[in-house]
Amino acid sequence: MTNFFKRLLFLIILSPVLSGSTPVLIEDPYVDVRLRGGEIEKLGSWKFPPDIQICEGSPAARAEVAAAVEWWKTRGYTFGNIVEAGHGNGCIVGSAYGSIVISLISQENFNPSNHATTFIRFDRETGEIVRVRIELKENLRERILEHEIGHALGWLHINRRGHLMHPILENGGWNDEGLVQNL
Numbered sequence: 001m002t003n004f005f006k007r008l009l010f011l012i013i014l015s016p017v018l019s020g021s022t023p024v025l026i027e028d029p030y031v032d033v034r035l036r037g038g039e040i041e042k043l044g045s046w047k048f049p050p051d052i053q054i055c056e057g058s059p060a061a062r063a064e065v066a067a068a069v070e071w072w073k074t075r076g077y078t079f080g081n082i083v084e085a086g087h088g089n090g091c092i093v094g095s096a097y098g099s100i101v102i103s104l105i106s107q108e109n110f111n112p113s114n115h116a117t118t119f120i121r122f123d124r125e126t127g128e129i130v131r132v133r134i135e136l137k138e139n140l141r142e143r144i145l146e147h148e149i150g151h152a153l154g155w156l157h158i159n160r161r162g163h164l165m166h167p168i169l170e171n172g173g174w175n176d177e178g179l180v181q182n183l
């Protein structure tokens with residue numbers, strides 16, 4: 001195992017939830033991430049603009065994904081291509097370095113209180129995000145995709161009512177304070 005791959009073994013899982021549970025950072029063993037007020041914090045960043053891969057069966061259709069990506073683009077973020085990946089490139093097997101993969105939530109990760117779960121692989125030393133998987137429940141609700149793409153871009157939760165990155169969907173909103181990058 002090279003040093004490079006050892007450094008990639010950090011995985012973070014974040015979900016917006018229906019009723020207030022704490023988001024969990026998973027580092028094997030589990031580490032709690034306390035909800036914070038104050039400034040929103042960023043876990044890391046992509047080195048190159050990530051492609052978006054939509055898997056077969058994804059609750060989010062291409063147009064919905066494109067709209068959510070556009071929401072972030074107008075706030076200064078860049079992306080590669082949006083690809084309908086079918087069963088390939090990390091949808092079922094394999095990996096998708098450099099990509100954000102969007103799929104239906106898998107049985108082993110299914111938690112009925114969560115609308116979605118986002119898995120982020122990143123280099124803990126450099127803060128470089130290398131791949132992300134967003135798993136969505138059926139009946140995708142408003143703001144979930146934008147929220148999860150926010151995680152995919154490195155943003156953590158913030159305990160501010162009406163903010164996009166609030167962990168509880170019902171307490172969140174479209175407030176983008178702290179998320180806008182210089183264009």
Ligand SMILES: [Zn+2]
Nearest residue numbers: 014015016167
């Ligand atoms: Zn979240």
